[in-house]
Amino acid sequence: MSSRQPDPQKLVIIGNGMAPGRLLEHLFEARGAYDVTIFNAEPRVNYDRIMLSPVLSGEKSFDEIVIHDDAWYADRGITLHRGEKVVAIDRVARTVTSENGLTAAYDKLVIATGSTPFIIPVPGHDLPGVLAYRDLDDVTAMQAAATRGGRAVVIGGGLLGLEAAAGLKAQGMEVTVLHLMPSLLERQLDPAAGYLLQKELERRGIEIRCGADTREILGGDRVEGIALKDGTVIEASLVVMAVGIRPNIRLARAAGLDLGRGIVTDAQMRTSDPDILSVGECAEVDGRVYGLVAPLYQMARVAAATLTGAEAAFCHAETPTKLKVTGINLYSVGDFGDGPGREDVVLRDAARGSYRRVILRDNRVIGAVLYGEVADGAWYSELLTSGEDVSAMRDTLIFGQAHQGGGAADPLSAVANLPDAAEICGCNGICKGAIVDAIRDKGLTSLGEVRARTKASASCGSCSGPVESLLALTLGDGFRKTTEGMCGCTPLGHGEVRRLIVANRLKSIPAVMQELEWSTANGCAKCRPALNYYLLAEWPGDYVDDQQSRFINERVHANIQKDGTYSVVPRMWGGMTSAAELRAIADVVDKFQIPDVKVTGGQRIDLLGVRKEDLPAVWSDLNDAGLVSGHAYAKGLRTVKTCVGSTWCRFGTQDSTGLGIRLEKFLWGSWTPAKVKLAVTGCPRNCAEATCKDIGVICVESGYQIVYGGAAGLHIQGTTELGTVATEDEVIEIAAALTQMYREQGHYLERIYRWAERVGHDTIRAAILDDAVSRRAYHDRFVFSQKFSQTDPWSERVSGVDKHEFNPLAVFGRQEMEPAE
Amino acid sequence: MNAVPTPAKFDWRLIGTVDDIPIQGARCVEAGDTRIAVFRTATDEIFALEDRCPHKKGPLSQGIVHDGCVTCPLHNWVISLSSGTAQGADEGRTATFPVRVTGRDVYLNLTPGA
Known part of the structure; x- marks a missing residue:
């Protein structure tokens, strides 16, 4: 023993995957006094294994997914043995020994050997060209195979298999997925969502065969094909097996530790030998083994606590599932099998290919499956965890959080309404309170800083939106959102760009791009039409419409x-x-x-x-x-739909047709952020369907009820009442004022209902209905801008405007095409 | 601008001047059954592509031109004006045609480029 301080205890870790990596972070945060040695069978540092799919598809590089680089280990005095596979644990001598004969003594040992991919023992499974999908070596081998082209067959339509399939497709291979079960991802999705997923993958050119049972992998020197039990033979230059994983418990078995499916541990992650802990996919807690990152990180946190003498216990929680394939959004959590006493609430939209199902038992959410639009997944997961009685919101539950309590679709209010204990980052198990505290206490101001400090959104990144919302909520005006600008050309959002156009009196697209530091030379197909609209709306009569920034x-x-x-x-x-x-x-x-x-x-x-x-x-x-x-x-006034009203209808109360014509003649030609459709209906029977229009007028005996903010397209939304007035003139003034307010505030492509939800119905009512001066001002600005827009574009072009648009530059007949000699 | 005329080819045709094409726009040239879109960028570079998106044959000449690319009006595929290849996650390629600019005159070669 040395003179003053006792030697630090020796901690040896077998395995350097994500769970032990996280364990070390917690350990050093808690200033655990250990001298750490890691044995890693893989010849590299710790990396984010769940991001291997983007590496396979080429969307990320390996460097981008490294969690701990060499410096990290050096800074902490950790000895990392790479490419050293431990082959024996001597529990009596308290040492481990590697394949190359390296021996290390331990006071505490952590076994984090993870899992091994399950290889179906069919004939030919050991041919070259048959791979698993587990680590970077597999990814590299797959990428190498992809450069040779041909067809890849992926056995297994689970999360990993589908990610591999999408990645190989992205690498240019023909891809077939064989799945034994009748529908894809059957453990994470119900058949309806599985169907949508299959359709989407097929649309991307990936062949899917469900109910396919592999008989044999064919080939001589290397894999050449695959034979199914039904006799089908599929040519293949690469076979990827992704049918499941098995906890890797070989070392633990040899060491005589208690085993189940995995290495059995108590809630403190201790194995049957109290000096040996186990974390990760090899560990079995309370009869369960885990494969998703969130519970593995929880194990890491608990094990670190155990090692530092703190109290912590692992407890099972439902982990939501997501698929990491760009452009495919699915989310599932909890239990969604069929069973007695269960009630399903389902919402489908065939045109959009979206599907959502919430499973209830005793008025409590027990599961949810979302495909397509998945933003509400976290909310359902939260309801599931809290076990809250949802009977009060039973009717609107399926529409998501935005439709609860008065309908605030604003993501900020959605996040604001979450309790502090609500989990924001599922991968890392970070709850709202922890993020808010970190922002406040550490003075964090950006997504990157929050990631660095709390890990929230640092793994799969799908909770970046809610994390940014928390920044905005906590910092108020002090937060400038750095991502999700209006397009890839600028980090500024639509609102900010509009504000700066006014504040800096920017009057042309090049001016906006220069002054607001666009990152591209001439913008893109997203921002140019938006800027053209903003400038047109802001500077009527002054700004010259840029035709080349308009959609065809x-x-x-x-x-x-x-x-x-x-x-x-x-x-x-x-x-x-x-x-x-x-x-x-x-x-x-x-x-x-x-x-x-x-x-x-x-x-x-x-x-x-x-x-x-x-x-x-x-x-x-x-x-x-x-x-x-x-x-x-047009992103402008489209139509004013009317019924025949008092002119013909025995129920009509007012001249709805006449009012509709007046409105249309007044409003036509104006450009707006998105399309605007109106309707005037002659009585509350609503034959003109005014209650799903951007602006609707419902004639009643005493006058005109004005409603707005409806939609009946991709999104179905009833209108909100603005107020009732006595005369047609008032209707016209209010409709014009409302349109102008929307023109001045709406984000490009944002329909009136979205804008209204964002700025708030009370604000609109106050400015348009309650305050006559404000209403008049909006109305007058509308009338002014109309002076420049009510020209029939057809007659302009008939008289020669933009003639070049319609005539070819040159025509060469077939004969002229023959070479001259 | 991206090719030197090959003596063996007689396919160079004068199609008009740079100024006939709107900046960040396109005009079409009919060549037998083939329609060729001739683009002019913000910096007066001229490119020619078959007027057919590799995705669903959308008329690229009708798209928005930006930073060396055109966005197809049908489904927003972004096609490189110089190589004809789809950008980003999309895969596909449209035929390119060599263009030569002499003074303000634009010559188009009706044989697709490599």
Whole structure:
């Protein structure tokens, strides 16, 4: 023994995966006095194994997924033996010995040998070209195989198998997934979500065969194919087995420790030998073994506590599942099998390919499966963990958190409403309170700092959004969001860009890009149309519309169709037309051989399949009959739909048609952040469907009820009532003021309902209904901007504007194409 | 601008001037059954691609031009003007055609480039 301090105890760790890596972090945070030696069978430092899939697909490099680099070990005086596989534990001598004969003594030992991939023992399983998907070596081997091309067969349609399949596809291989069960990810998804997932993967060109049982892997020197039990033979240059993992317990068995499926430990992660702990996929706690990172990190935390003499206990928690394939969003948590006493709430949207199912028992959430739109997953998971009685919100539960308690879809309020104990980062088990405390106490101001300090969002990163919301909530105005700008060209968000355009009096797209430090030379297809709109809305009469920053539909005033032809919709004010107009339309259809004529949902007639070069002539003929552009393509006023009202209907209370025509004649031509559709209905029977429009008017005996913020497309949303007024003139003024407020505040492509949820219905009501001065000011600004926008774009182009859009630059006939000699 | 005329080819055609094409826009050239989109960037570079997105044959000439690429109007694939290859996660390639600019005159070679 040395003179003053006792020698630090010797801690030996077998394995250097994510669990022991995390254990060490906790240990050094707690200033645990250990002299640490690690044996790592892999010849490298500790890395984020769950990010191997992005490395395989090429989206990340290995360096990006390293958790601890060499310096980290050096700084902490840790001895790391790389490529040294431990082959024996001597519990009497308290030593471990490696394959190369290296021996280390321990006072405490941690076994973190993880798991080994299960290889189905079919004939041919040991051929070269048959791989598992477990570590960086496998990824490197797969990437090397991918450069040779050909077809990869992935056996196993679980999380790992599908990530491997997507990664190999991204590397350019043809990919087939064989899955024994009838639907993919059957442990994480129900069949409906499994189906959506299969469809999406197939759309990406990955072949999926469910119910496929492998008989044999074929090949001579290396793998050449695979034979199924049904006789099918699939050619393959690479076979990846991803059918499951088994806890790696060989060393523990040889050392005589208690075993179940894994190395049995108590809740403090101690094995049957109290000086030996076990963490990670090899450990079995309370009869369970784990494969997802969140419980493994919990084990690491508990083991570190045990090693430093602190109290902690591992307790089982449901871990949500996500698939790390870019562009595929799925989320599942808890129990979602069928069973007695269970109640399902399901929401499907076939067009969007989204699916959501919440499973209840005794009015409590016991499971949830989400596919497509998954932002509410954390909320359901929270309800599941808290065991809260959800009967009060039973009717709206399925729509998600935004639809609870008055409908605040704002992510900030969603996060604000979470209790401190709510888990934000599932991978690292970081709850809201810990993040907020760290932001406050350590003065953190960015996502990166929060990651560095708390680990929240540092693993798979899918909770970055909520973490940023917490920064915004905690810091208030002091937080400037650094990610998720309006596009990849700028870190600034839409609101900020709009504000700066006004504040700095920026009046052109190049000015905005220069002054606000765009990272690209001329922006992209996302930001340019947005900037063009913001400038147009802010500087009416001053800013010159940049046609090349507009989407083609707004440039040629027609809707592009899948075959490159266009559809043309003439305006029919309030949905009214006449024999003369219909005759003119019929003549145009005949003359230009327009293949299809269709009545739209907004009470218009759509001429489909017009060739681009015919557009000016089509418009000219329509113009001659008094028809103008219906702006069916515009981020602007589309249609005002009406019913026949008091003119014809025995229930009509007011002249809804006349009011609709007035509104349309007043509002047409204005550009808005997203499309705007109106309806005026003559009585509360609502035949014109005013209650799902951006702005709706419901005529009643005493006047006009004005509603707004509805939607009936991708998103279904009933309107919110603004107020009731007595006269048509008031309706017009309010509709114009409301449109102008939206024009000035809306983010590009943000519909009125989204904008209203963001700024708040009370704010809008105060500015538009309650405050007559404010209303008048908005109205007047709208009227001013209309001076510059109410020009029929068709007649402009008929008279020669943008002629270049419609004529080819040069035409070479087939004969001219023959070489001259 | 990306090719030198090969004496063996007689396919160089004068199609117009740089100024006939809108900045950050495109015009089309009909060459028999093939439609070629001729693009002009913000810095007056001229590129020519077959007017056909590798994804679903969308008319690239109708897309928004930005930073050496065009975004297809149908499904927002981003295609490199110089190589014709799809950017990002998408995979595919559109034929490119050599272009030569002499003064303001634009010559197009009707044989696709390598």
